[in-house]
Every structure is written in C-alpha cells, then in structure tokens.
Amino acid sequence: MTSKDRAATILTVGSVAFDSVETPTGSVEKALGGSASYAALAASYFASPRVVAVVGDDFTDEHIRKLSERGVDVSGLERVKGKTFHWKGRYHENMQDRDTLATDLNVFQGFDPKVPDEFRDASYVFLGNIEPKIQAKVLDQVRDARFVGMDTMNFWIASALADLKSVLGRVDLLFINDEEASQLSGETQMLNAAEEILALGPRYVVIKRGEFGSLLFGSDICLFVPAVLLPKVVDPTGAGDSFAGGFLGAVARTGAINRATLAQGMIYGTVMASFAVEKFSVDGLLDHSQTTIDLRRDFLESMTTYS
Amino acid sequence: MTSKDRAATILTVGSVAFDSVETPTGSVEKALGGSASYAALAASYFASPRVVAVVGDDFTDEHIRKLSERGVDVSGLERVKGKTFHWKGRYHENMQDRDTLATDLNVFQGFDPKVPDEFRDASYVFLGNIEPKIQAKVLDQVRDARFVGMDTMNFWIASALADLKSVLGRVDLLFINDEEASQLSGETQMLNAAEEILALGPRYVVIKRGEFGSLLFGSDICLFVPAVLLPKVVDPTGAGDSFAGGFLGAVARTGAINRATLAQGMIYGTVMASFAVEKFSVDGLLDHSQTTIDLRRDFLESMTTYS
Numbered sequence: 059m060t061s062k063d064r065a066a067t068i069l070t071v072g073s074v075a076f077d078s079v080e081t082p083t084g085s086v087e088k089a090l091g092g093s094a095s096y097a098a099l100a101a102s103y104f105a106s107p108r109v110v111a112v113v114g115d116d117f118t119d120e121h122i123r124k125l126s127e128r129g130v131d132v133s134g135l136e137r138v139k140g141k142t143f144h145w146k147g148r149y150h151e152n153m154q155d156r157d158t159l160a161t162d163l164n165v166f167q168g169f170d171p172k173v174p175d176e177f178r179d180a181s182y183v184f185l186g187n188i189e190p191k192i193q194a195k196v197l198d199q200v201r202d203a204r205f206v207g208m209d210t211m212n213f214w215i216a217s218a219l220a221d222l223k224s225v226l227g228r229v230d231l232l233f234i235n236d237e238e239a240s241q242l243s244g245e246t247q248m249l250n251a252a253e254e255i256l257a258l259g260p261r262y263v264v265i266k267r268g269e270f271g272s273l274l275f276g277s278d279i280c281l282f283v284p285a286v287l288l289p290k291v292v293d294p295t296g297a298g299d300s301f302a303g304g305f306l307g308a309v310a311r312t313g314a315i316n317r318a319t320l321a322q323g324m325i326y327g328t329v330m331a332s333f334a335v336e337k338f339s340v341d342g343l344l345d346h347s348q349t350t351i352d353l354r355r356d357f358l359e360s361m362t363t364y365s
Numbered sequence: 366m367t368s369k370d371r372a373a374t375i376l377t378v379g380s381v382a383f384d385s386v387e388t389p390t391g392s393v394e395k396a397l398g399g400s401a402s403y404a405a406l407a408a409s410y411f412a413s414p415r416v417v418a419v420v421g422d423d424f425t426d427e428h429i430r431k432l433s434e435r436g437v438d439v440s441g442l443e444r445v446k447g448k449t450f451h452w453k454g455r456y457h458e459n460m461q462d463r464d465t466l467a468t469d470l471n472v473f474q475g476f477d478p479k480v481p482d483e484f485r486d487a488s489y490v491f492l493g494n495i496e497p498k499i500q501a502k503v504l505d506q507v508r509d510a511r512f513v514g515m516d517t518m519n520f521w522i523a524s525a526l527a528d529l530k531s532v533l534g535r536v537d538l539l540f541i542n543d544e545e546a547s548q549l550s551g552e553t554q555m556l557n558a559a560e561e562i563l564a565l566g567p568r569y570v571v572i573k574r575g576e577f578g579s580l581l582f583g584s585d586i587c588l589f590v591p592a593v594l595l596p597k598v599v600d601p602t603g604a605g606d607s608f609a610g611g612f613l614g615a616v617a618r619t620g621a622i623n624r625a626t627l628a629q630g631m632i633y634g635t636v637m638a639s640f641a642v643e644k645f646s647v648d649g650l651l652d653h654s655q656t657t658i659d660l661r662r663d664f665l666e667s668m669t670t671y672s
Binding site for chain 2: 152153246247248249250267270271273280281282283284287288289290291318321322324325357359360361362363364365
C-alpha cells in the first residue's frame with residue numbers, strides 16, 4: 059500500500075444489519091443494511107473504507123462478499139454468537155414517512171467497537187448513528203484523524219443529549235436531517251438551527267432534506283446541493299448513510315478540506331444517495347462506474363449553473 | 366417613453382384584494398394583497414408593470430399609492446361600486462399549511478378583465494390565479510406577446526380542467542406549486558410531473574416548493590434555485606405571486622428568452638419571494654434598492670457555486 063492509498067482510508071463505525079422493508083410498491087426481507095454498510099459501500103467509489111461493526115452467526119459469507127467485492131475492508135467486522143441486528147419498517151405512500159415495525163438489536167445490544175490497531179491511523183472517520191457514548195469510545199481509539207463526520211438521530215437527541223453534545227465537540231462535521239436539526243437546536247428555520255448546532259462544536263453541519271436536497275453550513279461557508287431528480291424511488295432506506303459515505307469518500311479522495319472539496323463531498327454524497335434509493339437494500343450501491351457517477355454529478359452541476 | 370421602455374412593460378392580470386392574515390406570531394386586517402398586487406410590485410424592480418384588476422369603492426387612494434409609487438401603471442384598475450375581494454386565512458405553526466377562514470369575492474365575482482388599448486401590445490404577460498376562462502379572455506385581448514406566464518391553483522385543476530388545459534396550450538410558462546403539479550399530472554415525482562405538464566403545451570414549467578426552492582423544466586433545460594435562507598418568516602402570503610412577478614420582470618428586463626435569462630428569472634423570482642414573506646401584506650416589496658436585491662442574488666449564486 060502506498061502512502062497515497064493510506065491517506066484515502068476511511069474508517070466507518072456503525073451498524074451492519076438486516077433490513078426488512080415494505081414500500082407501497084414492493085418489499086424485501088432481511089436484506090443487507092445498516093449505517094456502516096451503506097456508508098462504506100458509498101465511500102468505496104472514492105476511498106478505501108474499513109468497517110468496524112458486529113454481526114451474528116446468521117451473517118453469511120455472501121453478505122460479507124457484497125462488502126468485500128467493493129473493496130471494503132471487513133477485518134474489523136466482529137462475528138459473534140447470536141442474531142444480527144434486524145430492523146423492519148414500512149414506508150408510507152409519500153416514501154418519506156415510515157413506521158418502524160420492529161427493532162431487534164440482537165448482537166448489536168451492547169456493541170463495544172474495538173478498532174483494530176491497523177485501523178487506528180485512519181485519516182477520515184464516519185461515526186454512524188449509534189449511541190453517543192459509543193461514538194466517543196471510537197474517537198478514543200483513533201489518533202490524528204484529519205476529518206471526522208458523525209450522524210445521529212431523534213432518539214439520542216431526546217435520550218442522551220449531554221453525551222451527544224460531548225461528542226459534537228470532538229468532530230468536524232455533523233450529518234443530520236432537518237427535523238432532527240430543529241429538535242437539537244430548538245429552531246425551525248435552518249439558518250438559525252445551523253448556527254445553534256455549530257455553536258455546539260462541529261466546524262460544519264450538513265442538514266439533509268431528502269428529496270429537497272441538502273445544506274452545508276460552516277462559519278464562513280454555506281452550500282446547497284439539490285437532490286437528483288429521479289423518475290422513481292424504490293426504497294429510501296440508507297439514503298442518509300450513503301450520502302455520508304459518498305461525502306466523506308469524496309473529501310478523502312481529494313485529501314484537502316476547503317470550500318471546493320466540501321462542495322465535492324456534497325455533490326458526490328447526493329449522487330450516492332440517489333443511487334441507494336433506486337433499489338432495495340444496498341443493491342443500488344454495487345455496480346457503478348466513475349462515468350455513471352460523474353454523469354449525475356454533471357447533471358446536478360448543470361441544474362445550478364445559471365449562466 | 367423610449368422603445369426600450371416599451372419593450373419592458375409587463376401586463377399583470379389577477380386580483381387586487383384585501384387580505385386578513387393570522388400567523389402564530391402576528392396578524393393583519395384587510396391589508397393590500399392579491400396576485401396582481403404582489404406580482405406587479407415584485408416586477409416593478411425590473412420592468413414597468415401594468416395592472417388590470419377590479420376593486421370596490423372601499424379601495425382607497427392610499428392603497429393605489431402603494432402600487433403607483435413603485436411605478437405600477439394602475440390605469441387598468443377598475444373601481445366599481447361594492448366591496449373589494451377579501452381573503453382571510455390562518456397559518457399553522459409550520460408557516461406552510463393554512464386554513465382559509467373567508468373568501469369574500471365581492472366585486473371580483475364575475476371579473477371580466479378589459480385590457481386597455483394601450484396595454485394590448487404588452488410583450489410580457491402574467492395571468493394571475495383566476496378562472497381559466499377569464500385567463501383565456503385576457504389572451505384574446507393581447508397581441509404579439511413575447512412571453513406569457515400563468516399561475517393556477519388546486520381549485521381550477523379540480524373544477525375547470527378542460528378550460529385550464531386549453532389555456533395551457535396558449536402560454537409559454539406555468540408557475541405551479543409541487544402539490545398542484547402532482548394533482549395536475551397524476552405524478553408524485555417532479556421529474557415525471559414536469560414531463561406531463563409540458564406535454565399539455567407550455568414551453569416551460571416552474572415548480573415552486575416554498576422554502577425548498579424551485580425547479581424550472583423545459584424540453585432542453587432543467588434548473589434549480591434554492592430558497593433564500595431567512596432567519597424569520599412573517600407572512601408567506603403572496604410568495605408565489607412575488608416569485609412570478611420577479612421572474613417575469615427579470616426576463617422582461619433582459620429582453621431575451623434563453624437559458625441564462627430564464628435562470629435570472631428563477632433567481633430574481635426567488636429573491637422577490639424572500640422579501641415578500643418578511644413582512645405582512647405587500648410591505649416586504651416596497652423599499653429595496655438594486656443593491657439589496659443583488660446581495661441576495663449573489664448569496665443564492667454562491668450557495669450553488671461548487672468550485
């Protein structure tokens with residue numbers, strides 16, 4: 059491995075899970091999902107992702123192959139006795155609202171991530187949506203990370219706010235959706251919500267608004283990227299994690315943190331999220347060329363080119 | 366008036382009304398409103414608007430001054446015996462959903478617009494949200510318009526679809542919000558909705574999504590402009606009409622119809638809508654300099670500049 063390759067590794071810690079999803083037009087049973095799976099696969103087009111997660115003995119070699127064939131380093135994937143984390147949900151007609159039908163934590167209960175020695179020098183880190191205390195434990199194990207992005211959710215904002223704020227003070231960027239941004243900040247206008255969140259510590263916050271695009275805020279930067287216009291959405295699950303993976307992967311590939319590279323992160327995050335929702339499970343992230351990716355990038359850029 | 370000035374006239378036909386509005390944080394009683402008022406005032410920063418509308422004898426000289434002081438030609442404003450159209454509504458906490466509490470058509474009932482002879486050569490026309498048959502009557506009275514934009518609403522889509530489709534075949538651009546676009550097209554994805562709407566005749570369709578920005582579609586063009594990020598929204602009433610007025614005014618000012626001028630239309634429409642929602646009634650559209658307008662334009666452009 060050259061030093062250039064080493065610079066482009068991205069450590070992804072979160073869930074590797076089975077998802078059962080019903081939408082108005084189809085369904086899938088216990089298919090590969092989880093924040094770390096989506097993020098790592100999305101990142102794999104730009105950098106070398108390494109996953110730290112826990113799965114049960116029902117997690118097959120075939121599941122592992124889906125990750126490893128895209129170049130995801132799965133040596134940090136702990137396989138223990140028991141069942142893999144299983145989430146079951148049903149999307150409403152609008153493909154945005156959803157009901158959670160089951161959350162079987164299984165072996166994910168008490169997940170205590172151990173970052174392998176050879177992963178601890180990761181330059182780029184993604185902390186998937188797990189308990190803030192566990193996110194902190196991951197940060198305790200990595201050294202000299204150049205850029206750390208994290209996700210969270212309404213549940214942790216409501217139940218572990220102090221721990222969450224503590225982690226926010228240690229990361230570079232928070233990925234959050236607009237409802238959660240309002241919940242965390244107490245502000246309904248995204249401009250105000252972003253200001254409050256930045257005051258909690260992260261240098262940047264990305265506010266995701268699904269089909270309405272996403273915003274990035276920092277002290278001296280404000281970017282917007284619209285969502286890719288799709289003729290059909292098959293399964294929105296994992297869109298946010300795919301966004302985060304594409305974002306951090308694209309930033310890792312450039313090796314710099316500035317307005318232009320953050321913008322590339324926003325664009326490639328958007329592109330990878332658009333691929334993710336076109337198929338069930340992680341299948342929308344498996345078979346792309348740099349050309350298909352760049353075509354969507356070009357289209358996004360053309361939509362907002364005004365001259 | 367020079368011939369250049371003549372080229373930049375914009376005929377605005379719709380309602381001039383009184384609005385009573387309640388929001389979670391304030392209210393206003395019988396203040397100047399109506400689609401033609403908002404559109405003409407927004408357009409007035411870019412072109413010379415001419416209004417054709419009907420008001421009652423309760424419409425005072427002070428109301429007229431609000432329009433004429435911004436250079437709006439009110440010689441087509443018919444003042445008849447009776448009361449001015451009055452709309453009363455209450456916005457929900459989210460500032461998007463609203464309940465209509467009263468729609469007193471008054472003298473607007475049976476509005477039969479008569480376009481004055483000196484207005485009939487208008488190069489740019491905005492047909493505000495009125496009955497499609499009446500919109501058609503306006504088109505019968507103008508000749509050689511270079512560009513006609515129209516608005517409509519859910520009520521006409523449901524109750525006068527054939528007439529609406531007939532008008533759509535005679536205009537260049539439809540302004541419509543996303544819910545109405547779905548209603549008109551039967552499509553939930555905006556890409557598909559736009560395609561269906563373009564098949565009905567207009568060369569372009571602008572789909573407005575409120576705080577989420579707006580999309581413009583044509584056979585060979587797709588543009589997106591995000592909404593201006595505001596710390597506070599006071600009253601969303603008239604945002605769509607202000608968008609249309611700013612859009613058509615900016616296009617009229619350039620005197621050409623191409624990708625760049627349509628993009629300017631989208632941007633200045635967005636800017637004028639953002640001013641409109643910052644105050645009750647039309648007050649957000651009264652006092653701007655080209656500098657305050659261009660500052661918002663620059664910010665919008667910077668949000669979507671990725672290099």
